[in-house]
Amino acid sequence: MMKKKIIVTGGTGFIGSHTVVELMEAGFSVVIFDDLRNSEIGVLDKIAHITRQKPEFEQVDLSDQVAAEAAISKHSDAVACIHFAALKAVGESVENPLLYYRNNLFSLINLLQTFRQKPETAFIFSSSATVYGQPDILPITESSPVVPANSPYGNTKQMAEEILQQSVDAGTINSAISLRYFNPIGAHSSALIGELPKGLPNNLMPFITQTAAGIRPDLKVFGKDYNTPDGTAVRDYIHVVDIAQAHVVALKRILDGKSKASYEVFNLGTGKGFSVLDVIKSFEKSSGLKLKYHFSDRRPGDVEQIYADTTHANTELGWKAKYNLDDMTSSAWKWEKNLRGIK
Ligand code: UFG
Numbered sequence: 001m002m003k004k005k006i007i008v009t010g011g012t013g014f015i016g017s018h019t020v021v022e023l024m025e026a027g028f029s030v031v032i033f034d035d036l037r038n039s040e041i042g043v044l045d046k047i048a049h050i051t052r053q054k055p056e057f058e059q060v061d062l063s064d065q066v067a068a069e070a071a072i073s074k075h076s077d078a079v080a081c082i083h084f085a086a087l088k089a090v091g092e093s094v095e096n097p098l099l100y101y102r103n104n105l106f107s108l109i110n111l112l113q114t115f116r117q118k119p120e121t122a123f124i125f126s127s128s129a130t131v132y133g134q135p136d137i138l139p140i141t142e143s144s145p146v147v148p149a150n151s152p153y154g155n156t157k158q159m160a161e162e163i164l165q166q167s168v169d170a171g172t173i174n175s176a177i178s179l180r181y182f183n184p185i186g187a188h189s190s191a192l193i194g195e196l197p198k199g200l201p202n203n204l205m206p207f208i209t210q211t212a213a214g215i216r217p218d219l220k221v222f223g224k225d226y227n228t229p230d231g232t233a234v235r236d237y238i239h240v241v242d243i244a245q246a247h248v249v250a251l252k253r254i255l256d257g258k259s260k261a262s263y264e265v266f267n268l269g270t271g272k273g274f275s276v277l278d279v280i281k282s283f284e285k286s287s288g289l290k291l292k293y294h295f296s297d298r299r300p301g302d303v304e305q306i307y308a309d310t311t312h313a314n315t316e317l318g319w320k321a322k323y324n325l326d327d328m329t330s331s332a333w334k335w336e337k338n339l340r341g342i343k
Helices: 014-025 043-051 065-074 090-095 097-115 152-169 204-212 240-255 276-287 311-317 325-340
Strands: 005-009 029-034 056-059 078-083 122-128 176-181 183-185 219-222 237-239 263-268 293-296
Touching: 005 014, 014 029, 014 043, 014 078, 014 240, 065 097, 078 097, 078 240, 090 097, 090 152, 097 122, 097 152, 122 152, 122 240, 152 176, 152 263, 176 240, 183 204, 183 240, 183 325, 204 219, 204 276, 204 325, 219 276, 237 240, 237 325, 240 263, 240 311, 263 311, 276 325
Parallel strands: 005 029, 005 078, 029 056, 078 122, 122 176, 176 263, 183 237, 219 293
Antiparallel strands: none
16 A cells, blocks of 8 residues: 655654654655754664665755745645744744744745645644743643743744634644644654754753763753742653654544544643753663753743643543653663764
């Protein structure tokens, strides 16, 4: 039987590459659309090594309408699009909001505009727990209010969800799912793909592994006076492979006609909150190393604590995170060691 082809935008990036692997292992064929501004072409060979098949690839900036249309029309046999391609650095978005609105929103609009010719294309969107801000009630369900975003980046995720919902309502496309990720960390068990931030990492896990690898002198722990058990901020960390597998489940839900509504939203988290110090302790346990860190001021814009209510994803989507925090920190360290040639 012919394999169903899936377009994965941002497929050479961190979450995208892990999702491509899971899709190919589930029997789909994949074409990646990526402009490589924040990822490496070598990821394709790594994916091929893991799955024994090479995904197709188009280097394309999807915020360019003509280029986006041309790439999609070359792959008119695709039955679905999983849209990861986006900029994601909160601080950079505050400094350069137009870059974020142009890139993140134009890309989505260009994709939807082109799929209007083929509204049966299943669409999965990469959203974020950032849409909830600092919630009053924890854990957070999908019906928790979406609050005004505190960065242009966060606003692009909120606006994108609205654009998608309204496009589905208008019949531009028939069916879509937004997946709201909590804090994806970790790496594939092969240690061939993982998170590869360019320059200084913004996020905790790559900062920890780069510090342990000797690339950074020490980790700053942002804030120790939060109203949490140990005073450091709490997040719902989730293994990137769990996140990737949720995309395959969500995709099949649309393709098999199982969606309960034409537009659906699911939280992707484990439902458990861990502090920054919990992550450091887990890392030290799984690596056998002592991590150098010191406390510093809170980072502007950070929320105190956030973790998911996963009931909707567990019962309705039929997906549940399998990996624990030690799995996440040990796989992240295995990846960093492999990358840097550390024994
Ligand atoms: N942290 C440190 N030191 C660092 C980096 C992070 O202490 O060097 C702390 C942060 O203050 C926070 C926790 O580690 O308490 C997690 O920070 P990350 O930057 O890894 O993740 P965030 O929760 O800030 O960010 C995530 C996503 C963003 C999204 C944001 C808002 O990565 O895309 O959630 O929900 F916008």
